Amino acid sequence: MIESIIIIPILWIVMSAIYMLLLKNFEGTKGITSEYQTADGKKRTAKKDREDYIV
Secondary structure, three states, X not given: XXXXXXHHHHHHHHHHHHHHHHHOOOOOOOOOOOOEEOOXXXXXXXXXXXXXXXX
């Protein structure tokens, strides 16, 4: 009985953390530059003059 009082909140926190990580979007620039909009209305994430690719 006492074990379930300790284990259930821990399991709830772990499951909610896993769920939040699955919903988070990890695509894009990885924080290199912020997203901006060009004159023609397209959204870009990296400037054209950046030629050093991160590998």
